[in-house]
Amino acid sequence: MKTLATLEPLTTRLLEIQRINSAASILSWDQETYMPAGGGEARAEQIAVLQGIAHQKLVAPDVQSLLSQWVDPATGQAADKAGDTWDEPSRSLLRETWRDFIRAKKLPSDFVVKLSRECSLAQQVWTEARTQNKFAMFLPNLRTVLELKREEAHYLGYHDSPYNALLDVYEPGATIAGLQPVFAALKARLVPLLKRITESRVQIDDSILHHSYDQTRQLEFGRLVLTAMGYDFEHGRLDLSAHPFTSSFHPTDVRVTTRVHEHELQSCLFSCIHEGGHGLYDQGLDQQYFGTPLGDSVSLGIHESQSRLWENCVGRSRSFWRFFYPVLQHTFHDQLRGVDVEQFYAAINRVKPSLIRVEADELTYNLHIMLRFEIEQDLIEGKIQAEDLPAIWNQKTEEYLGIVPPTDAEGALQDVHWSFGSFGYFPTYTLGNLYSVQFFEQAKREIPHLEEEIATGQLMGLRRWLEQKIHRWGRMFTPAHLAERVTGSTIDPEPFLQYVEKKYGELYQL
Ligand code: ZN
16 A cells, blocks of 8 residues: 655655745735735735746646656546555545646646736726726726636636636536536525515614724624634734635644724624634644645635634524623623623624625525626626626626615625636635535534533534544545535535524514
8 A cells, every 4th residue: 555655755845835835825914914005016026926936846847757657647546556556645635736736737827927917907907996986997807807717717628618617726526517506496595585584574673783892802802702712822813904814824823814893893703703714724734734735625615614604603693692692791891781692693693685795694695696606607608798797797686685786886896806817716605605504514413412512602512523524634535525424415505595594584583
């Protein structure tokens, strides 16, 4: 049996590449947190140089010749010779490294540079276009980016649709054919459920969340919840940024950010829990595999499942607030004095169709994703043109959410993703939502008294379960295989649908 020891010349190189990537990530983290505004241009150059070096080191001839000894190029799988087979970690490492190598190799380096430059440019124009609410300003850049992404799909190769090639970058193995039935099932039940909620006689008042809350105390509370979740501050930090995110340089240095608004109690609180879920995943990766695919997270969908599990299944549950609400009340005595836990629970779970995805509740969120999934697929396939985007966006928003954006800034221009070429990214948010409920339901089956543990503020049992079942495996299995190992099923909308129908049915007395 051949083991990872055989692969050492390769893993040494991968570790070196990872260290370069980690250095680039620290530069990006700094850019979003502490870098002075004027440093942007120089920083972009620094990061581009490091990314270029990392790319060169991956597609180098010596890597190719090492991989060709061990991988069958026709299948991309570790090649077994008679009587001499690979152990499972080695097989996974070879499969995933080959995947990364081939992808990097398929894209000509002048194309990579051009794409990177055009996306960087488009992102700057998009920022300005959104501020000025001028879609026409962004249109030429969007056309260019779209053209380049179609070209990228062509280089990468695909079945059925060029969109599949792009989707696969973020969620290995995902395809339109696999996702369409999932979204159809969501649409069939979420749209009517939302209609019943908006017509319900139960009206939830969430004004208590918009009183004045001291920002330092909000941060302290966020820190307290992160600590209870098992987020390790010896190997992590909490900082402020405009858009909350998680950044990992090594399992021993995983940083999360949040934002804090005086009149938005939910914002800091739930972004801390959400990013904490991402952070636990990265802190839970197996250090011995650092630098190799086995020490890396498996997909965006699975990553998002971890943040959503903590944010929604735990953080928006009654059990969680049974313990934490008295603590929050103590922290904000004046504001929450007369508000009981039921009122608070209802306020943080209020459903309201809104225009902006990042502000959406857990039910309408998937409808925001669904319209983006449909639109970006049609854009990449050339079924609709870039100039038609605002009209189609508005029409679909009305169809799914019952409201029409009054401006493009609140419509087709709201998200940054397409400007930097991230077509195929959006569906992973919904995959994360669905996986989160699948995983949480399984955790409830396997951890006796999980709800009681949560209700007494003990979150470590859940954290350990996630680490054992998901985090430590890195890319050992494909996302679908991992989900199947943990829950007995690949992606399945049913647990999520039952969860929201039960939760909101009760809350809105449907
Ligand atoms: Zn997230």
